[in-house]
Amino acid sequence: MNHKILKTLEFHKILDKLQSFAATSLGKAWATELQPSGDLDEVKRRLTATDEAVKVERIKGAAPFGGIRDVRPSVKRAKIGGLLNPAELLDTANTLNGGRRLKRFILQMAEDHELTLLADKAAQVMDLKDLADSILAKINEHAEVMDSASQELARIRQELRTGEARIREKLEQMIRTPSTQKMLQDPIITIRNDRYVIPVKQEYRSSIGGMIHDQSASGATLFMEPQAVVQLNNRLRELSFKEEREIEKILGMLTAEVAEAADEIAFNLDILAELDFIFAKAGLAREFKATLPLMNDRGFLKIKKGRHPLIAADAVVPLDVELGNQFQSIIITGPNTGGKTVTLKTIGLLSLMAMSGLFVPAEDSSQLCVFDGIFADIGDEQSIEQSLSTFSSHMTNIISILKEMTPKSLVLLDEVGAGTDPAEGSALAISILEAIHRLGCRMVATTHYSELKAYAYERKGIVNASMEFDVQTLSPTYRLLVGVPGRSNAFAIAERLGLDKKIIDHARSQVGADDQRVESMIATLEENRLSAEAERKSAEQLNAEVAALRQQLEKERSRMEQQRSQLLAKAEQQAEEAVKKARQEAEQIIRELRQMAMEERSSIKEHKLIEAKRKLDEAVPQLDKKPVSGSRSGSKARAIEPGDEVLVRSLGQKGHVVELSGDKEVTVQLGIMKMKIAKTDLEKISAAPVKPVQQKTAVTGLKRSRDESVRSELDLRGNNIEDSIIEVDRFLDESFLANLHQVYIIHGKGTGVLRQGIQDYLRKHRLVKSFRFGTYGEGGNGVTVVEL
Known part of the structure; x- marks a missing residue:
């Protein structure tokens, strides 16, 4: 791209802004060198990388570039044999760890989001954890070689601390002595030329004795090393030299490790520089509120x-x-x-x-x-x-x-x-x-x-x-x-500024007719454009209002639908509770019927049966239902005829229609009972012709003679004990109400578990007089004959 056009369009100012969003000097260098590309594939790759960085910043915030430094000069010097100082080694370790953190950050994001280019770049960062750990094990965060860097260094520094303590102790004894205090300018211990000294007045220099290392500007104070600590100071100097040599040895070892990994570190720095540059582009997009073209x-x-x-x-x-x-x-x-x-x-x-x-x-x-x-x-x-x-x-x-x-x-x-x-x-x-x-x-x-x-x-x-x-x-x-x-x-x-109209008219007359027509045409075009734009804005406003109204109606419809669902759920719950209550009352009525039958045995008073039937009718839940025209239940209720098999919804029982009792009720045979049921409470199951049961009277609610549908035997073979006992209880009740005096329970021989369980239950049943095994021709031990 022509450099002149970049200057003319002030592209360098965009790059200056881009640099400000780079977190490291590495990324800033990339931003400075950015040039437009004429390759479509390359441009798309660049934009995709920027788009992925924008996505990361939007979801997770700024990428972690902390600790990353441009350590390429240090690495290069290490590679050619130079010695790195502790600060340079610390920067190298922090850069390696910073690269690992950035790599982990991007790859974790890539697990849940599509970051093809960024993940590929991050995956290329080499893991040099061992080198970073080795450096940080010997150099602390203040860029100081730690005592633990080597056993020799730890020993030397321990001796240094001991020697310093001995020197201070001797000097403190001297400055606390009254005879010495009068010779001192101040009772303090200080250091000159890396040796411990005390400030002595000029006139007492010969009284103290020792070596003079410095004097004050006026010459009145001499900083002297007393003879008593000269040897101790000499020993400290020797230990200091040993410490420096040991530190240099440690730094040399660490520098060699850096030199060995120099190529890998340089490669990592190139990847980190590009990643920083990509995230800088994301920062610039945020600043400009820019979008992907x-x-x-x-x-x-x-x-x-x-x-x-x-x-x-x-x-x-x-x-x-x-x-x-x-x-x-x-x-x-x-x-x-x-x-x-x-x-x-x-x-x-x-x-x-x-x-x-x-x-x-x-x-x-x-x-x-x-x-x-x-x-x-x-x-x-x-x-x-x-x-x-x-x-x-x-x-x-x-x-x-x-x-x-x-x-x-x-x-x-x-x-x-x-x-x-x-x-x-x-x-x-x-x-x-x-x-x-x-x-x-x-x-x-x-x-x-x-x-x-x-x-x-x-x-x-x-x-x-x-x-x-x-x-x-x-x-x-x-x-x-x-x-x-x-x-x-x-x-x-x-004219707007107030120029005389005659002058303006004269000027217009000097303009050619063609030019005037052109200007008039342009004015007409502009008026039409303004009119069309006003209409467009009006249409956009109407569309916005319609969209807002549609959204409001949709919210209202959703709210109504939610209320309807809640009401239906509440109604279903109430219906379930009503049916449950009705069933409980029906069971109570049946228990009362059984009790009456046991008390009166041979005959049940008619008025008592009518009263029981009335209670059953009252037990049916009266749900306030509004029949819907053409509904399924309504069509079935109207189509019910005598002989149809129906389901009584409120009782959950099946029966047969005996006769129609007016427009709203029908008489239904439910087992041994006949009840008048509302048509709306019935659901037709099948229309198989069933011969209606003839009644002798119009108000008979219970048929006391033997019903032909009641069997005299019950086959329980293959059932478990629990289900069999329920069946036996129902069978005995129906047989008793049907005036059967002897019935047969078939349980088979098998292991005898079912037979024993049934006979144990019969011993405690209130309707059983006695029971026995069947004789020859009745089934033998596979059948129990029960006397009611």
């Missing part, structure tokens, strides 16, 4: 609400522009200070950012193209040194562009043909634009010349555009209007 190499641009990233957010006007589909070139006309130059720079700078793998400050789904070159002639580049005029400077740039451009280039021209005679300048501008357009480049050009409006109108593939100007406020709105050529607005502005 769609990229192509077909020369197509569609920028939606694009913003110049170097203009303050509260001052920038979003740009909507499309190029490369219906037209390849845009000619922007109109007065100065309308924003034409900013429009050119926005298109060029956003293209450079996208080609560099950066998100662009525009709405989602904006499309940009990968050009093989972007060329621009923008601004006044007059050169005094070269004695070039403004026109000459522009022509020099344009000539260079014409030589270098290709069909896959983007050309941005500001005020083409300006700086010379208007007639010649407009003709030259048309020729230049025609040459660029004929080559097939994508081009955006600005101009003052009205002749270019007609050229753009007549030439296929070129479209007029202008920067909107508000005549009422006499100020530009900085909005690009594609399809509408610009107006000079000179007469309107002059």
Whole structure:
């Protein structure tokens, strides 16, 4: 990419902002060297990496780059035999551990989210934990070699501490002695030239004795090493030299380990630098509120609400522009200070950012193209040194562009043909634009010349555009209007400012009729555009209101559905409770019937049976149901005929319809009982013809004679004891109510467990007089004969 275009479009300012988001000097270096790419695949790879970093920051926050330093100079020096100091070794260990933390962070994120490129980069970071641990085991966080670095160092330092303590003890004894105190300037112990000394007054130098290491500025105080501690100080010096040699030995060993892993460390640093750079791009996207652009190499641009990233957010006007589909070139006309130059720079700078793998400050789904070159002639580049005029400077740039451009280039021209005679300048501008357009480049050009409006109108593939100007406020709105050529607005502005109307009318008369018609046509186009835009905004507002109303109705419907579900659930619960209660009452009534039957044995008073039947009727839950027209239950209730098999819902019992008792009730045979049941409480099961049971009286509720449907034997073979006892109890009740005096229970011989269990139960049953095994011909021991 031409470096001149990067400077013209101020791409270096974007890189400066990008550097500020890099966490390390490694990433800053990458940001400084960033260049746009003309390879579509490479651009997509860069943008994908940025998109993954944006995803990580959105979900987990900033990536951990703490502790990572650029230790390449230290590693290089170690590799050629230099000795690293403790601080350099500590930075190396922290960098290795920082790389491991970053790798773990990214790979953990990649387990739940798609981070193909970042995960691949992070996986390449080599694990040099052993080297980092080895360094940190000998050097502490203050970049000091620890005593535990070696046994020899620990011994030497222990001797040093002991020697220092002995020297201090001797000197403290001296300065506490009254005779010595009067010779001292201050009763303190200090250090000069790495030796312990005391401050002695000048006149007592011979009284103390020893070596003088320093004196005060006035000469009144001498810092003397008493003879009593000279040997001890000498020993400390020897130990200090030993300590330095041991530390140097330890640092040499650690430096050798770093040198051995120098290539791996350098490789890790390259990966960490790129990762820091990628996350810096994510930070820049957050700063600019930028989005991922769609990229192509077909020369197509569609920028939606694009913003110049170097203009303050509260001052920038979003740009909507499309190029490369219906037209390849845009000619922007109109007065100065309308924003034409900013429009050119926005298109060029956003293209450079996208080609560099950066998100662009525009709405989602904006499309940009990968050009093989972007060329621009923008601004006044007059050169005094070269004695070039403004026109000459522009022509020099344009000539260079014409030589270098290709069909896959983007050309941005500001005020083409300006700086010379208007007639010649407009003709030259048309020729230049025609040459660029004929080559097939994508081009955006600005101009003052009205002749270019007609050229753009007549030439296929070129479209007029202008920067909107508000005549009422006499100020530009900085909005690009594609399809509408610009107006000079000179007469309107002059009139608004108060110029005499006669002068304005005279000026209008000097303008040619064709020019006036063109201006009138442009004014009409602009009025139609404003009207259409107002209608569009009104339609958008109506659509928004309809969408809001639809959303509100959907919420209301959801709320009603939820209330309906809750009411249905509550009704079902109440119904279950009612049925449960009804069954309990029915069982109580049956128990009372049994009790009455046992008490009166041979006969049951009719009024008691009627009373029991009434209680059963009252036990049926009276649910307040509203029949739905055409419902399944209603159709079945109306279709019930005598002989049909039905289910009584409230009792959960099956029976047969005996007769119809009016429009709302039917008489149903339930085992040995006949009951009047409401039709709405019945569900038809089958319509098999059943001969209705004839009744002698109209109010008989219970048939006391033997019912033909009651069997005199019960076969329990294959059942378990629990189920068999339930069956036996029901069988004995029905047999007793049917006036059977002898019944047969078939249990088989088998192991005898079932037989024994049944007979144990019969011994305690209240209806059983006696029981015995069957005789020959009755089943023998496989049958128990029961007398009721």
